[in-house]
C-alpha cells in the first residue's frame with residue numbers, strides 16, 4: 001500500500017516532466033519543419049498532455065482507493081469503540097479538512113456536484129459524508145430544522161455526535177456503516193438535537209455515493225423533518241393510551257360491579273324476605289327466590305318484564321280477599337316513603353306482610369322504581385299467639401289467668417260505660433280445698449282444680465268469661481248483666497261444684513264454694529272497686545256458712561244454704 005502511495009505521488013511529476021519535454025521538443029521541431037512540424041508538435045503536445053492526464057487520473061484512483069480503505073477502517077473502528085463503550089461518542093479524525101474531502105467527492109462524482117447544487121435550495125435536509133463518516137457538506141435546511149448553521153455542523157469535531165440525539169447515535173452509526181460496507185440503502189427515523197435543547201425527529205435515507213459499490217465515494221443522507229408527524233403520532237399514542245386506560249378502568253369497574261351484583265344476588269337469594277323491584281313502567285326488574293316461594297311461583301319461573309297487573313292476576317287466586325289487597329296496593333303506589341307493614345291472609349292459611357318504598361336514583365333527583373318486601377309471618381304469628389296464650393292462661397286448668405281477667409275487666413267496663421250497660425262479676429273461692437291437698441297430696445288437689453274448672457266451664461255461656469285468679473280462687477265476668485241472670489248463674493256454679501265427686505285412695509270426696517256478686521256501675525265505679533266489692537260479698541258468703549252466693553250491697557242479697565236435696569230454683573232475695 002505504501003509503495004503504491006509513493007508511486008501515486010511520483011507518477012504525475014514524471015508525467016509532467018515527460019509532457020513538458022515532449023512539448024518543448026515538438027515546439028523546436030515545429031520551427032524547423034514548418035507547418036507539418038507544427039502539426040507534429042501539436043500532436044506530441046497533445047499526447048504529452050494526455051499522458052499527464054492519464055497519470056493524474058491513475059494517481060487519483062489510487063489515492064481514493066486508499067482513502068476509502070482508510071475511511072472504512074476508521075468508521076469501523078469508531079463503531080467498535082462505540083460498541084465497547086457506547087457512552088463515549090467518538091470524534092472522527094480531522095486530519096482531512098471537510099472542504100478537501102468535499103472537493104474530492106465532487107471530483108469523484110458529477111452526481112455529488114449536481115446534488116449539492118440542487119440541495120442548496122430544497123426544503124429537505126441533505127448531507128454528504130465521506131467514507132469515514134465525516135460530514136463534508138450539509139444543506140442550509142439544517143438551520144431550519146435544528147437551529148444550527150451548516151458551518152457550525154461542519155466545524156463540529158463529530159457531526160453525528162453534534163447533531164444526533166445520544167439515544168439514536170449508535171444506531172445511526174451502525175446503519176451508516178452497513179451502507180458504507182455495501183449494504184442496501186437504509187431508511188430510519190432518528191432524533192436530532194436542536195440548538196435550543198429540544199429534539200427534532202427526522203426520517204432519513206442513507207445511501208452510497210459513486211458507482212463503485214465495494215469502494216463508495218461517500219455517503220449521502222437525505223432527511224425530512226417529521227417532528228409535526230411525530231408529535232401527532234405521540235398525541236395519538238397518548239390518546240390511544242388514555243383510551244386503553246379508560247377502557248381498562250371501565251372493564252375493572254364493570255368486573256367489580258358484576259362481582260358486587262353477584263354478592264348482592266347471593267345475599268338476596270339466601271334471605272327469607274321476598275324482594276321484588278318494579279321499574280318506573282311497573283314492570284318486574286328483579287326478584288329473589290324467596291319472593292317466588294312466598295307467592296307460590298315455580299323456582300324457575302321468569303317474571304322479568306312482567307307488568308304489575310299481570311303479576312296481580314297471577315297471585316289473586318292465592319288471596320283471601322284479593323280486592324282488598326289490590327286496593328291496598330293502589331294506596332301504597334300513591335305514597336313515596338316507606339309504607340306500613342300490611343298483613344295479607346292467604347287461602348292456604350299463611351300470613352304474609354308487605355312493605356314498600358320508592359327507589360331513587362343515585363343522584364337522588366328522580367325515582368327509578370319501587371321495591372316490595374314480603375315476609376311470610378305465619379310462624380311468627382303462631383308463636384306470638386302461643387306466647388300470648390302462655391302469658392294469659394293458667395297452665396293447670398287452661399283457663400284465662402288473672403292478667404287476662406284484668407284486661408277483660410277493663411275492656412268490658414269501658415264498653416259498658418260507652419253503651420250504658422252493666423257488667424257483672426262473680427268471685428268464687430273454694431271451701432275446704434286445703435284439706436284435700438293435705439290429705440291426698442298436691443297432685444290430688446290439682447286434679448280437683450282441673451275437674452272443677454271443667455265442670456264450671458260447662459255452665460258458663462259463650463259471652464261469659466271464666467278465669468282462674470290464683471290458688472282456689474276463680475272469677476266470672478258477665479257483660480250486659482242483670483242481677484237475676486247473675487244470681488241464676490251463681491246458683492248453677494254452686495250446684496255444679498257441689499255435685500262434683502273425686503276418688504282418691506279409694507275414698508270419694510267433694511267440696512263447695514263461696515260466691516260474691518257485684519255489678520258495675522251499680523256497686524262500683526272502677527275495676528278495682530268492683531273486685532273489692534265482689535270479694536267482700538264472697539267473704540260474706542264464707543262467713544255466713546259457705547256454699548252460697550251473696551249479692552253486694554246488702555247482706556239480704558244472699559243465697560240460702562242449698563242442700564243437695566233442695567229445689568233447683570235460684571234462691572235470690574231481692575232488695
Ligand SMILES: Nc1nc2c(ncn2[C@@H]2O[C@H](COP(=O)(O)OP(=O)(O)OP(=O)(O)O)[C@@H](O)[C@H]2O)c(=O)[nH]1
Pocket residue numbers: 396429430431432433434435437441442443444445446449470471472
Ligand atoms: N294442689 C294445689 N294446691 C294449691 C294450688 N294453688 C294453691 N293451692 C293451695 O290451695 C290452698 C288454698 O288455701 P285456702 O284457701 O286457705 O284453703 P281452703 O281450705 O279452701 O280455705 P277456705 O277458703 O277458708 O275454705 C293452699 O293450701 C294452697 O297451698 C295449686 O295450684 N294446686
